[in-house]
Amino acid sequence: MPVDRYGVMGNPIAHSKSPRIHAAFAEQTGQALTYEAILVPLGGFQDALESFAAEGGRGLNITVPFKQEAWEAVDSRSPRAERARAVNTIVLGGEGRRYGDNTDGVGLVRDLTVNHGAAVAGRRLLLLGAGGAARGVLGPLLEEKPAALVIANRTARRAEELAADHSDLGPVSGGGFDVLAEEECFDLVINATAASLQGQVPPLPGRCLAPGAWCYDLMYAAEPTAFLTWAAAHGAERVIDGLGMLVEQAAESFALWRGVRPDTAPVIRMLRGG
Ligand code: NDP
Incomplete structure (x- = not known):
């Protein structure tokens, strides 16, 4: 053969x-x-x-x-x-x-919703990062019909542009991490930055997690990433890495x-x- x-x-x-x-x-x-x-x-x-x-x-x-x-x-x-x-x-x-x-976005959505039973529809989502991975997952996430999706990135302009490119798909906005000071808390926070590769956590206010919030890190490693450790310490109900x-x-x-x-x-x- x-x-x-x-x-x-x-x-x-x-x-x-x-x-x-x-x-x-x-x-x-x-x-x-x-x-x-x-x-x-x-x-x-x-x-x-x-x-x-x-x-x-x-x-x-x-x-x-x-x-x-x-x-x-x-x-x-x-x-x-x-x-x-x-x-x-x-x-x-x-x-x-x-x-x-x-296939990155459909892979994330399947892992969240099929493997872990996460609800995305009607929830408030926070997407951290505006690089290649964030670009790949944003459209499929918006197709799940969240109530709102906020993109926060170290370079504010990249998050603003990414949000503008997808504004026809759903309620999406973007900016620097300072936008989080004005936002309500989130039900699902997805880390698509490379910060975990450097053992760092993006600068997030602890109160950005809603009661029962879930946190997902696209990065995976043998040990919990810095972001997932931060999330667990700030009361996240579930923390999930990106292996799935x-x-x-x-x-x-x-x-x-x-x-x-x-x-x-x-x-x-x-x-x-x-
Ligand atoms: P890029 O280099 O394209 O983007 C990196 C992003 O991370 C940018 O938004 C950058 O911000 C931000 N960033 C980098 N360092 C820091 C920091 N110290 N603090 C805050 N923000 C930071 O990388 P990718 O988007 O391709 O990958 C991102 C992560 O996703 C990686 O960990 C990768 O392994 C993972 N990944 C996992 C997949 C999976 O199947 N599980 C698939 C694809 C990616 P700025 O714009 O300001 O530079």
Whole structure:
């Protein structure tokens, strides 16, 4: 049986869990494929994509820092990727066709609502950050019909622009962290900043958590992140890391490539060492 080739491109990439996730999906669904982590030098994305496609590669995941370059490199895009201006999944078709999608947002929403049973509709949401990950998740979050969604970011202008780009999808506003002083508290706070990578917590007023609030950090690590530790100390009812989102966005990519959606629960359990 021919074996189809897939991979993930990023820099750095050695830490990526995607090869393990996709190997588990392939085994579970009986699909013949390989999936490798590909380190791409900064400035070398276009060349790496051309080589992978020329060698017969069938699809790619794209991670930091190439999601925006991937958006530019494809010739057609899903509506959600179009709006996010970031692509994390490429389907390589015949005759050099390249289709780009962004599965980060649907991955987050599935992890929140299906795996954890979180309510988003009618709730007040706070999204921290306005980088690539925030861009990817904002549209799918607004499609869940929250009562309000406030974006707070270190660089206020980026949050304002992101909110303006999505204002037709729902009640969204954005600014610097100082906007939080004027806002009511939130039912769900989602950290899409890279602050946890540096062991830092964005400057949040403790009273921004409503009674029974849930907090979600897109970052995942063996130990609770600085943000989730802060959230637990400030009375959050539930704290959730981004491992489930990682597996769910991978399952969406896999379904796009292979036409079959794997069962994510055993793969999440495997990665948590259960
Ligand atoms: P980007 O570099 O595109 O954006 C970084 C964001 O974090 C910006 O909003 C930046 O603010 C903010 N930021 C960085 N450092 C600090 C700090 N010390 N304090 C406050 N804000 C800070 O990164 P991504 O958006 O791609 O990734 C963000 C996080 O999401 C990472 O931890 C990444 O691992 C995680 N992620 C998880 C996924 C999953 O599947 N679970 C998928 C994708 C990402 P400013 O605009 O001011 O620079």
